[in-house]
Amino acid sequence: VLPPVLTMQEALKDDAPHLHEGGNVLSAEHIKRGDVDAAIKKAKHVITRTYTTPYTEHAFMEPECAVALPEGKDGVLVHTSGQSIYDEQHEISHMLQLPPEKVHCHSMLVGGGFGGKEDMSVQHHAALAAWILKQPVKVKLSRQESLTVHPKRHPMEMKLTTACDEQGRITAMRAIIDANTGAYASLGGPVLQRACTHASGPYNFQNFEVYGRAIYTNLVPAGAFRGFGVTQSCFAVEANLNLLADELGMDYYEIRRLNALKPGDTMPNGQIAGEDTGIVECLEAVKEAYYSSPRAGIACGFKNSGLGVGFPDTGRCILSVEQGKVHIRTSAACMGQGVATVCTQMLGQTCSLGADQIIVEDPDTRRTPDSGTSTASRQSVFTGEAVRRAALKLKDALQTNALSDLEGQEFSGEYTSITDPINSKKEHPVSHVAYSFSAQVVILDEQGKMEKV
Incomplete structure (x- = not known):
């Protein structure tokens, strides 16, 4: 029995037990553009807050299931419900020490996934049993088993400093993001990268710095989940922006509209915002809903398409x-x-x-x-x-x-x-091939209950 490492703070101590060779930091990222220190010093308003987000469960209706049966000489056919048949083929052939052509993967209707069916769950068990027994084998998780074994959304701790001038224009942001990746890596590295590359929000300013770490603990592994790290840093960015608006006496719509990215702007990660950049249009679409209610909240977000940051x-x-x-x-x-x-x-x-x-x-x-x-x-x-x-x-x-x-x-x-690495020294790197943008208004009734989204 080994002493458990149950928090990120414990995992980072000098005398902490190492969960894996190389220590308890799975990966680290650092992005820097402009002079953040100087911009914060000069700023009229500066807000620093620490935010935490918890584990989240995908809760897809259809639990994980696979059916495997022998095929040909020493081969196996696996009917799966995962998010990539070629990943499954690669991992099963590696496990069984078979050439990939001996592992035939066929996807059935997956049902819900949302990132929760990206890692192996039952495919390799079904394949192994069918290969040994030479019989068809079905493995299906119960709801409790599904909750127990599949990775969750990363809990994160994020310290964010946002600065603006007297008009409310954002002048700088610094973020320190720690992601609890649990006992195994899963997609911990790429999720952290996305949290870092999107820690600016869909806004136009040039002084930007983010430090990120994905940290091993003896807890449930965390992996892919719709939004893929972006949702966590988005929450922190939007909350800080509201606090700046409060200090300025601006409303939450105005501060977002003032700072929204427009086509041709340089994004905080250095990429030139494309002609299809649509955050202004999103804000225009919810303007009437926001101003028509005395109890409305608003938030914006953006999300990459594609792996990006230099990956093929x-x-x-x-x-x-x-x-x-x-x-x-x-x-x-x-x-x-x-x-x-x-x-x-x-x-x-x-x-x-x-x-x-x-x-x-x-x-x-x-x-x-x-x-x-x-x-x-x-x-x-x-x-x-x-x-x-x-x-x-x-x-x-x-x-x-x-x-x-x-x-x-x-x-x-x-x-x-074709994209550029996360720490590219180009003046205008391409972090991601495309982005989508959104704005959302939530209206509450007099009792504080949600009336409309």
Whole structure:
């Protein structure tokens, strides 16, 4: 029995037991642009607060399940409900010490995922048992087992300093973010990166510094969860902004509208905000709702699409014409976000095809090319663009042929984003290929209960 490390503070002590070789810090990040110290010193108003967020459970309706059965000579077929069949194939083949082609993964309807089905849960158990027993094996978690074993949203402790001038323009921000990644790494490193790259909020200012650490403890592992670290730092950013507004005597809408990013602005991470930057439009859309109620709260947020920060990231698709219909073949997992609908629309609009002429196949390592995992809000951008590129080739072919003349032909599409590392020294690095923006108003009734979102 070893002494447990139950808090991040304990884990960072010099004499703390090491949970893993190399110590208790899984990863660390540091982003710095401009002169934060000078800007804070010069600022009219400065707010420093520490915020904490707890573990959160995904609570998807469908618990984890896999069915595995022997296939061919020494092979295994696994029907899964995870967020990436190729990740599953890689990990199962590694565990069984089989070549990847001996592990055939086929995705069923996943149900809800939200990041909670990104790590292995039952797939490897089902595969191992089926491979040894040479019998079909089903492994399904009960709700209690699911709660016990799958990773949660990272609890974080965030110390944020936000500074502004007398008009309410943000001049600087410094953040210190510690993420409790639990006993195992899971997606702790990338989640921390996203919390750091988004710690500015969707606002325009140039002095920005963030220190981040993902820390091991003897608690439940934390991993991917919708928003992927961005939700935690967003909460802290928005709360500090409200406190600045209180000091200034501004309302919460005004301070956000004043500081909102516009196309062409330099973001605090150095990236140039693209023409599609839409936080101003989001704020305009909720303005009437905010001002029409005496008890309204408002917050803004933004979120990357794609892995970004220099990681290779590719979407792939094959369109095949079979029995007079076009099959969309991609490994992108659908867990309720509607990726099959997105792909159908992309193909249908590009080639003027009806939905009844299109079949979206299940992800399958024998049939569908690797389009990466359904994570990082990436599939509409990456697989959607891969489908569009393949559809342009099909469109060319359809200009001189009827669909029936193309029977048996295949058209492939691929899209890879090019981004810069998190600590790039470029003047204007590209951290992420795309961002989405949002503004939300919540209205309370006279009793303080939520009336409308």
